[in-house]
Amino acid sequence: xxxxxxxVGAGPAGLLLAxxxxxxxxxxxxxxxxxxxxxxxxxxxxxxxRSTVDLLREVGxxxxxxxxxxxxxxxxxxxxxxxxxxxxxxxxxxxxxxxGQTEVTKDxxxxxxxxxxxxxxxxxxxxLHDLDTEHPFVTYTTDGRxxxxxxxxxxxxxxxxxxxxxxxxxxxxxxxxxxYSWLGILADxxxxxxxxxxxxxxxxxxxxxxxxxxxxxxxxxVPHSTDVADWSDDRIWSxxxxxxxxxxxxxxxxxxxxKSVLPMRSFVQQPMRxxxxxxxxxxxxxxxxxxxxxxxxxxxxVALLAPALAALLRHKDSGPADAYSDVALRRVxxxxxxxxxxxxxxxxxxxxFDAQLQRSQLQWVASSTAGATGLAENYxxxxxxx
Ligand code: PHB
Numbered sequence: 001x002x003x004x005x006x007x008v009g010a011g012p013a014g015l016l017l018a019x020x021x022x023x024x025x026x027x028x029x030x031x032x033x034x035x036x037x038x039x040x041x042x043x044x045x046x047x048x049x050r051s052t053v054d055l056l057r058e059v060g061x062x063x064x065x066x067x068x069x070x071x072x073x074x075x076x077x078x079x080x081x082x083x084x085x086x087x088x089x090x091x092x093x094x095x096x097x098x099x100g101q102t103e104v105t106k107d108x109x110x111x112x113x114x115x116x117x118x119x120x121x122x123x124x125x126x127x128l129h130d131l132d133t134e135h136p137f138v139t140y141t142t143d144g145r146x147x148x149x150x151x152x153x154x155x156x157x158x159x160x161x162x163x164x165x166x167x168x169x170x171x172x173x174x175x176x177x178x179x180y181s182w183l184g185i186l187a188d189x190x191x192x193x194x195x196x197x198x199x200x201x202x203x204x205x206x207x208x209x210x211x212x213x214x215x216x217x218x219x220x221x222v223p224h225s226t227d228v229a230d231w232s233d234d235r236i237w238s239x240x241x242x243x244x245x246x247x248x249x250x251x252x253x254x255x256x257x258x259k260s261v262l263p264m265r266s267f268v269q270q271p272m273r274x275x276x277x278x279x280x281x282x283x284x285x286x287x288x289x290x291x292x293x294x295x296x297x298x299x300x301x302v303a304l305l306a307p308a309l310a311a312l313l314r315h316k317d318s319g320p321a322d323a324y325s326d327v328a329l330r331r332v333x334x335x336x337x338x339x340x341x342x343x344x345x346x347x348x349x350x351x352x353f354d355a356q357l358q359r360s361q362l363q364w365v366a367s368s369t370a371g372a373t374g375l376a377e378n379y380x381x382x383x384x385x386x
Contacts, residue, residue, distance in 0.1 A: 189254020
């Protein structure tokens with residue numbers, strides 16, 4: 001098979017890139033190790049920045065998002081005995097949209113189906129070749145057959161465990177593994193809050209998020225080695241109640257339909273390019289979920305990369321492609337910092353000095369316009385290209 005851009009990975013980064021390239025007159029083929037059902041069911045955060053929503057609308061992906069997405073003006077910051085609403089719209093003129101990553105992925109999949117996009121699911125043994133020439137190619141097996149996909153450019157949208165990241169020779173990497181994980185649940189119960197609650201508590205962080213009027217998404221900070229089997233539904237709801245509790249407010253428990261433990265990690269690999277290989281999304285960077293930045297960062301990467309590849313392949317202009325890594329990394333580091341900052345402000349470390357600093361910082365963020373504006377500007381998102 002031959003195409004202009006071989007995309008490795010059919011998550012939101014790969015699918016959106018294919019969509020943007022198609023609109024710019026560039027052809028692509030996507031290969032993906034997982035099945036479509038798996039990719040579309042993979043649960044991730046659900047907070048879309050304004051620039052993400054604007055882009056999705058602009059490229060014809062806004063219809064269901066506008067109908068089903070929930071507009072939030074801000075978030076609640078909570079610690080024992082206190083809850084403060086930060087109104088991002090008042091502070092920085094924009095809020096966020098609550099719409100699950102699974103839904104974005106499904107919308108993208110349907111749009112690519114309608115356009116006749118080639119996506120080869122359930123491939124194995126994916127390998128990238130001749131990346132420092134103008135004729136790179138990808139090999140893989142499907143149904144026991146070996147296949148070769150020739151291209152002019154390869155884009156790795158295959159996450160931090162895929163082969164693309166590892167195909168960049170001698171990268172510089174930065175990594176921080178946080179000494180705790182999140183236990184996440186989905187529950188068939190109406191959210192007990194209008195907007196997300198981020199809670200600091202001496203037992204550990206808790207987050208009340210949501211997916212719809214009838215489905216809640218909640219998280220608890222837990223130790224690294226946590227086994228979900230040790231967390232009965234009752235134990236989860238009583239820990240959530242203890243950490244999120246407030247006089248005059250009740251947390252409605254409900255049937256838990258999904259339970260999983262998520263590691264917390266920051267990771268950046270630089271550069272996001274090697275020859276004719278470009279990296280986008282989690283293939284180049286991982287953020288802990290506290291700032292809900294993962295999907296938004298992937299969208300920002302491909303929003304930059306698609307026009308850069310169109311300039312390279314259609315007009316032989318390599319300027320934007322040459323600038324891609326440096327430009328993308330500015331935003332990557334901003335979001336890496338913000339995600340680290342939110343994480344370290346909100347998670348219990350067991351250290352009493354840390355706890356005092358966290359309480360002081362939360363108090364400042366919640367009560368000073370300068371402090372609140374910093375959080376709001378980053379959470380609601382900086383413009384693409386920042
Ligand atoms: C989620 O809804 O899954 C979610 C929301 C906000 C976060 C992380 C996860 O910061």
